[in-house]
Amino acid sequence: MRDRIQEALKRSKADYTEIRIEEKETTRVVFRGKDLEVANANIDKGGIVRSLIKNKGWGVVSFNNLDDLFTKVDQAYQCAQVGSAPEPIELASVEPVEKITTVEMKRDFRDIPLAEKKALAERYNQVVLSHSRKIVDTQAVYSDIFTHLILANSEGTYIEQEKPSVVVGTTAIARDGENVQQAHDSLATTQGYEYVLDKDELARKTAQKAVELLDAQSIKAGQYTVVADQMLAGVFIHEAFGHLSEADFVYENPKAREMMTMGRRFGKGLLNVYDDGSIPNLRGTTLYDDEGTPARRNWLIQDGELVGRLHSRQTAAKMGEKASGNARAINYRFAPIVRMTNTAIDNGATSFEVMIKDIELGVYACEAYGGQTQLENFSFSSGYAYMIRDGKIAEMVKDVILAGNLFATLENIDAIGNDFKWLNTGGGCGKGNQFPLPVGMGAPHIRIQNVVIGGE
Ligand SMILES: [Zn+2]
Structure with missing residues (x-):
């Protein structure tokens, strides 16, 4: 991939060209009330080429098929050609960098079965639901995203980055007659699955806040x-x-x-x-x-x-x-x-x-x-x-x-x-x-x- 990206950049006739390739693996589980609303896993992969012709403007092309990078680079150049920048576009200088970074998670959430993530969200949902009879609706969310990013430009920069993200969140809706109150909490991290385990207290607090708000003036x-x-x-x-x-x-x-x-x-x-x-x-x-x-x-x-x-x-x-x-x-x-x-x-x-x-x-x-x-x-x-x-x-x-x-x-x-x-x-x-x-x-x-x- 790296060779192809660098070859494509070399072919570009623009003053500056940049290629970004991204792969995102996502899982998401949502409970609402007593019901499972969402449980899915998804991979999204694609790229974007940005070309700059200083006296004309930017050309931007995004795509899913990574096979034909050369054509995308040409297209971005053509898009930039039709621009008419009122003044030349300059870029502040940045030292080119070559860097490949990887992350290590204590427990990599990509290795955890969806059923286990579902059980976690269900547990937090249950903590909110069972807190009080006044809790009439809930939401509990588990979601994780693992992003692998490649960024390369015509100045010699080539960077690979990995970005993990995992989130749990709970929402509680409490009701007393006409009086309806809600509370929400969430916890997000760029660390591993271990970080979102044992957060019953977070869910309990969400429920408690919603119920307490019923009595607030x-x-x-x-x-x-x-x-x-x-x-x-x-x-x-x-x-x-x-x-x-x-x-x-x-x-x-x-x-x-x-x-x-x-x-x-x-x-x-x-x-x-x-x-x-x-x-x-x-x-x-x-x-x-x-x-x-x-x-x-x-x-x-x-x-x-x-x-x-x-x-x-x-x-x-x-x-x-x-x-x-x-x-x-x-x-x-x-x-x-x-x-x-x-x-x-x-x-x-x-x-x-x-x-x-x-x-x-x-x-x-x-x-x-x-x-x-x-x-x-x-x-x-x-x-x-x-x-x-x-x-x-x-x-x-x-x-x-x-x-x-x-x-x-x-x-x-x-x-x-x-x-x-x-x-x-x-x-x-x-x-x-x-x-x-x-x-x-x-x-x-x-x-x-x-x-x-x-x-x-
Ligand atoms: Zn903002």
């Missing part, structure tokens, strides 16, 4: 001091800030360019934020991105100052910066675009106890049920929350929707916890039809003043 709308747990803080920094750091968006959007000027200051100098695809065993880890740029730690905010952003080779060249290792594609059907890897708020100095002890009336908001962002404005629903009264965690509340302006909110962060945690949750990030891309998020607890919370 809706929060009274208003402005509160909010302490966000690691998951909510991680989702916040990914959704509200991380996407604005993606240079394709910044470049194309004049408003975003103005907002994300290097050197801009946020808040009290406490905040440090980075994206890092090089940390082992995290969900967004990718040692080389889909253009062959090695992953590294890219600081986005340091001591409260905007210091960096995320790039592909093309956006880096456009903005006169360095490629950052953030060109990622969800599979061989897509060209890479600028994406996050593992995005985090760095650890701070304040303990959780100190963070809440002076709050007379506030909210401890935990987990996140998605949300929306519109440039600098966001709104997120927390999964569940507690009131903070006189420095202590008090009753559970529901329907906590946090809304605000990103920059005002960053400004209002006045304490950063010393309890940093990576969140090994499933799900993923969506952008430009490419969903769900595995990404990692991490944060300590953070405290934010004057947060507007919707509710009753």
Whole structure:
């Protein structure tokens, strides 16, 4: 295969050509209620050629049949020929690399029979179902993906990477008359099957949260001091800030360019934020991105100052910066675009106890049920929350929707916890039809003043 790829690259008449070949083995088991909904195994194999003619544009061809690479390379060249780039397209330089990486799993999930995976999902489903008579519906998911990726380009790069991914997740829906509440948990890893065994406690917690939410009162709308747990803080920094750091968006959007000027200051100098695809065993880890740029730690905010952003080779060249290792594609059907890897708020100095002890009336908001962002404005629903009264965690509340302006909110962060945690949750990030891309998020607890919370 390697010879054929390199031969095909040599034949290309384009200024730059890249071939990516991907093989994905997937199994997936889903239980809903008492029933098995899905149990399947699937292999998906294909490739993509990207050719660049600097004065014209990109030509992209994806395919399933790997036999005729030479024709695909010619086709990509022809597609690039019909382009009419308004300005020449340059790529930031990246040192060519030859590297073959393999992973070793303690228990390789490809060796586990589907029946055993089904039994695992069924067990977690049963834990949720049997937790309470108030649990009226459930979902339990087991899924694994083993990806083998080859990336080669006309500059001499040849990289083979193996990427395992295994996820278990549980959803519980609890009901009391008209009152219906739900909770969800998941656990994802790039390690082996052993990592998702014995997670009954995860399933039990999901069920417990859904049942407890039945008794929670809706929060009274208003402005509160909010302490966000690691998951909510991680989702916040990914959704509200991380996407604005993606240079394709910044470049194309004049408003975003103005907002994300290097050197801009946020808040009290406490905040440090980075994206890092090089940390082992995290969900967004990718040692080389889909253009062959090695992953590294890219600081986005340091001591409260905007210091960096995320790039592909093309956006880096456009903005006169360095490629950052953030060109990622969800599979061989897509060209890479600028994406996050593992995005985090760095650890701070304040303990959780100190963070809440002076709050007379506030909210401890935990987990996140998605949300929306519109440039600098966001709104997120927390999964569940507690009131903070006189420095202590008090009753559970529901329907906590946090809304605000990103920059005002960053400004209002006045304490950063010393309890940093990576969140090994499933799900993923969506952008430009490419969903769900595995990404990692991490944060300590953070405290934010004057947060507007919707509710009753
Ligand atoms: Zn995202």
